[in-house]
Amino acid sequence: MAEAGRVTQPAAPRLWAHPVTQVRIAIILTILVGWEVLAQSGLLYRDVVPSLGKIGLAIVKLLSDPDYYWNLGVTAGEIGVGLAIGGITGLVAGIMLGANRLLRRSFEPYLYYLGPTPKIIFFPIMIMWFGVGPGSKIAMGVISCFFPVALSAAAGMQQIDKVLIRVGHSFRANAWQMAMKIYLPAMRHPIINGVRLGLGVALIGTLLAETKLSNRGIGFLIIQAYSLFDMPRMYAMLIVLFILSIGANAVVGRLGGLHNIRRN
Amino acid sequence: MSSAAALGKRPFAPTVIGLGTLFIFIALVEVLIRIGVINRFIVPMPSQIAMSFGRVITEEDIFGRFRLTFFEALSAGALIALFGVSIGILLYRVNLLRLACETWVAALASAPSVLMYPLFLVIFGRSAMTIIMMGFVAGLPPVILKTLEGLSGTRRVLINVGRTFKLGPSQMFIKILFPSALPTIFVGLRLGLIFTLINVVGVEFLINFGGLGQLINDLAERYDLPGTYAAICFVILVSVCFFIITERVERWLRPVE
Numbered sequence: 001m002a003e004a005g006r007v008t009q010p011a012a013p014r015l016w017a018h019p020v021t022q023v024r025i026a027i028i029l030t031i032l033v034g035w036e037v038l039a040q041s042g043l044l045y046r047d048v049v050p051s052l053g054k055i056g057l058a059i060v061k062l063l064s065d066p067d068y069y070w071n072l073g074v075t076a077g078e079i080g081v082g083l084a085i086g087g088i089t090g091l092v093a094g095i096m097l098g099a100n101r102l103l104r105r106s107f108e109p110y111l112y113y114l115g116p117t118p119k120i121i122f123f124p125i126m127i128m129w130f131g132v133g134p135g136s137k138i139a140m141g142v143i144s145c146f147f148p149v150a151l152s153a154a155a156g157m158q159q160i161d162k163v164l165i166r167v168g169h170s171f172r173a174n175a176w177q178m179a180m181k182i183y184l185p186a187m188r189h190p191i192i193n194g195v196r197l198g199l200g201v202a203l204i205g206t207l208l209a210e211t212k213l214s215n216r217g218i219g220f221l222i223i224q225a226y227s228l229f230d231m232p233r234m235y236a237m238l239i240v241l242f243i244l245s246i247g248a249n250a251v252v253g254r255l256g257g258l259h260n261i262r263r264n
Numbered sequence: 265m266s267s268a269a270a271l272g273k274r275p276f277a278p279t280v281i282g283l284g285t286l287f288i289f290i291a292l293v294e295v296l297i298r299i300g301v302i303n304r305f306i307v308p309m310p311s312q313i314a315m316s317f318g319r320v321i322t323e324e325d326i327f328g329r330f331r332l333t334f335f336e337a338l339s340a341g342a343l344i345a346l347f348g349v350s351i352g353i354l355l356y357r358v359n360l361l362r363l364a365c366e367t368w369v370a371a372l373a374s375a376p377s378v379l380m381y382p383l384f385l386v387i388f389g390r391s392a393m394t395i396i397m398m399g400f401v402a403g404l405p406p407v408i409l410k411t412l413e414g415l416s417g418t419r420r421v422l423i424n425v426g427r428t429f430k431l432g433p434s435q436m437f438i439k440i441l442f443p444s445a446l447p448t449i450f451v452g453l454r455l456g457l458i459f460t461l462i463n464v465v466g467v468e469f470l471i472n473f474g475g476l477g478q479l480i481n482d483l484a485e486r487y488d489l490p491g492t493y494a495a496i497c498f499v500i501l502v503s504v505c506f507f508i509i510t511e512r513v514e515r516w517l518r519p520v521e
Binding site for chain 2: 019020023024027044048102105106107109110113114116117118120121122123124125127128129200203204207208211212219222223225226229231234235238241242245246249
């Protein structure tokens with residue numbers, strides 16, 4: 001009987017019936033069909049554009065290869081250590097610059113203008129300093145992510161509400177307490193943004209260094225596939241790598257509560 | 265008033281402190297190398313680096329290499345301007361396409377596209393075309409996104425003025441939308457050109473082909489340490505100059521707030 005009085009709601013439109021989804025499906029299908037036609041046409045050298053079946057098979061093989069996960073672990077470790085060192089030093093430098101006007105005006109232009117320089121050109125120096133092993137790759141990750149984190153932290157310090165700083169001073173907070181209780185919580189948003197940017201460039205710096213000179217890691221596997229002209233494997237690795245890097249970027253944003261901050 | 269605060273108010277104090285710290289650091293490195301604390305076979309003396317500038321400029325044809333890198337970056341820049349602005353306009357005009365593709369373009373902007381260089385090597389060979397195309401792929405997303413942002417951000421009052429004058433769609437675009445979006449489009453072009461330059465020099469270094477990037481690789485492989493450091497300093501100088509010039513142009517284009 002209770003069912004009789006319930007208002008029947010119209011059924012929610014299916015996701016695939018939405019025009020945007022339909023356009024997306026149409027674009028993806030067009031690309032896939034175009035790719036397959038190009039692969040079968042023989043217009044390019046054999047295997048430069050492998051068929052979708054071969055790429056799919058290569059992805060399955062790659063994901064079931066324990067060696068791939070070992071190399072992924074090596075690269076993830078290098079990126080993680082690079083991000084930790086570069087992120088912490090960048091954060092400290094950014095807080096110092098942001099807290100002192102004279103320091104900021106003296107040194108921020110150097111960070112600002114050195115930030116967009118191509119970091120890979122420092123790789124020969126890093127090899128001299130840290131050797132051909134993981135040390136030079138970690139160093140590439142460090143110098144890549146230092147700049148975005150430092151600049152974001154310095155900018156974040158500028159945006160802190162002065163009232164919060166005065167509250168800290170009223171409670172006679174020392175430098176450590178000011179940093180932990182006032183500055184860092186108030187700078188959460190720019191710091192997370194800096195870490196996201198830092199992660200992206202640390203990933204690029206580390207992987208490019210691996211493609212240049214290494215015998216382990218994902219960058220090494222990619223350049224090895226190129227040397228062996230194993231194109232399906234190379235495409236598979238690039239596809240998996242793109243998905244992983246975009247996913248890692250999203251995870252950093254979500255773990256840091258970036259979406260909540262934006263909503264507020 | 266503290267002495268630091270008083271110093272901060274002097275207009276040249278930050279420049280003096282910044283440059284002074286840099287010179288003190290360089291002098292310290294020179295001394296530490298001379299007394300043997302830093303190994304001179306790993307870090308060359310700053311005086312050696314300074315002296316090798318002349319040699320690198322004359323013997324390594326640095327200006328010829330600069331021209332080549334500039335040509336590659338310019339070609340990629342022309343491509344990102346042409347395709348980036350056109351795609352941005354297309355997405356603005358066709359809203360359904362914009363809703364479908366905008367997040368993809370944003371995802372592409374954060375993807376490590378430079379790692380596709382082995383793929384481009386296979387397709388285009390070890391040539392300037394690979395470098396140009398890598399620069400193009402890296403610089404395209406910000407131009408598309410900023411073109412879209414600029415066109416969407418046109419003030420309603422300007423569009424209403426156009427409607428009052430009964431402008432047609434093409435007139436409305438040429439006279440109102442595009443000029444209003446131009447400063448934002450240039451922000452995108454500037455970002456795109458920075459990414460392009462980074463990728464052009466980076467790929468030159470990685471594939472050992474082309475201009476300034478190859479020079480660094482060449483000198484490092486010859487174990488010419490002062491030359492390598494001098495070439496790196498030159499590339500930093502070029503990218504900083506490029507960054508400053510594009511920033512000035514952007515400021516010039518930006519409307520007064």
